[in-house]
């Protein structure tokens with residue numbers, strides 16, 4: 001059972017977007033502290049935009065964002081990382097491919113200072129034995145799964161209280177995806193880390209998440225316990241046509257795994 005303590009996330013009536021084009025339109029959203037919340041919804045619904053806005057990469061035009069009850073609207077990514085314990089693992093590959101695994105970890109700890117970083121690296125590597133074996137290899141020579149683990153490890157160096165993670169399973173085999181999901185579960189259960197995750201592998205993600213939130217056109221259309229949603233016989237219809245959150249084009253969400 002997930003811890004109920006931890007840093008909760010709250011969006012209050014948030015409007016944000018790119019240039020003059022607003023993607024989040026008065027979004028109200030809550031993700032409980034110390035739990036794993038899955039962000040679902042069709043392509044373009046604004047899921048990644050939620051993570052970017054929370055991480056201070058997009059300006060909040062209206063409304064406010066709160067972490068553990070504290071208003072963090074307008075905070076920069078650096079402030080969020082160093083003062084508020086928020087780490088963000090974006091979609092895709094975000095490593096310095098020519099640098100070694102170890103050097104990538106050192107860079108991840110820049111905000112900590114080199115001494116603290118070097119002390120923490122072995123602790124992070126305890127979680128990722130396969131990455132540890134490749135410590136002095138170029139990051140680009142790791143498999144896709146190992147690279148994603150390294151990215152998560154790099155984020156964990158800062159001992160975040162909130163982990164924002166965007167589609168960690170892309171390009172990974174189902175077994176490796178399970179490894180990544182298990183690790184997220186462990187972070188939430190044992191360290192009370194609040195995880196907010198976008199994931200298209202809906203079925204397997206729902207199996208390990210605590211809560212599910214669905215967006216449609218930048219607004220919340222559903223917030224339910226993940227297990228309850230998984231057990232709902234209407235689930236595929238809800239997302240793939242005909243239901244309240246029915247804007248998803250077929251294929252936008254993958255129910256196969």
Ligand SMILES: Nc1ncnc2c1ncn2[C@@H]1O[C@H](COP(=O)(O)OP(=O)(O)OP(=O)(O)O)[C@@H](O)[C@H]1O
Nearest residue numbers: 018021023041042043044045046047048049050198
């Ligand atoms: N840098 C950008 N500049 C302009 N528009 C953008 C930018 N990034 C995303 N958008 C637009 O914002 C909308 C929401 O994108 P977002 O990535 O948040 O959706 P999503 O729900 O994560 O979708 P997906 O499942 O396809 O990743 C889309 O219409 C997208 O084209």
